[in-house]
Amino acid sequence: MSGWEGPVLVTGTDTEVGKTVATAAIAAAAQAAGLRVAVVKPGQTGTAGGEPGDVDAVNRLAAPLTGRTLASYPDPLAPLAAARVADLPPLELYAAVDAVRDEADKHDLVLIEGAGGLLVPMGLRPSGEPWTMADLAVSLGAPAVVVARAGLGTLNHTALTLEALDRRAVPAGVVIGAWPTRPELVHWTNLTDLVPNLLGALPDGAGAMDPGVFRRSAPGWLTPALHGVLDDWRVWAEESG
Secondary structure (H helix, E strand, O other), rough: OOOOOOOEEEEEOOOOOOOOHHHHHHHHHHHHHHOOOEEEEEEEEEEOOOOOOOHHHHHHHOOEEEOOEEEEEOOOHHHHHHHHOOOOOOEEEEHHHHHHHHOOOOOOEEEEEOOOOOOOEEOOOOOOOOHHHHHHHHHHHHOOOOOOOOOOOOOHHHHHHHHHHOOOOEEEEEEEEEOOOOHHHHHHHHHHHHHHEEEEEEEEEHOOOOOOHHHHHHHEEEEEEOOOOOOOOOHHHHHHH
């Protein structure tokens, strides 16, 4: 299987599921495979005064690559709400589309990291209606990586996100954002149910690894669709158990 190229959305079932570290892992694996990679963050929230954001975290882990943050807001809210609270202009959908396409003209793979979950309001359309990362994926014709938790509750959250993408004809797969060091029964049963859509699984604490170790390890966490080398979940499960 050849890996996904062009624009690829990285969204999550919720906030704090590991989207940034998953984005870094995909970027590292793709660069190891020889691809030119860019990362675009449409809406960064919870940073102020030049504080580093998610693109900086990806750069630290995945080695220097092209990174763009299109809009940044100080309050840790959904981007559209953060824009209102800060009295700053919201990000317009087609400005985000144009920015991603500009990077796609110069790179083999453009990873677009969302904020929170798939249907979080990101900004406004010219009509004044809110838009979401699902709308961005449709506008770009981009597939989506859904980063999910490994534990209890993940099956429902993941199924809802995949269903929303399927209704929009957006191809999608799942990456587990943090596979526990000592998995319990619930993790193994969830893995069994997630495997049909699974494109990767990152170990818990991957974001705290030495960047060199992270880059060398990333291909082994991901399937060939995401430019990794993981091709047998049974072997992976035995090694992880």
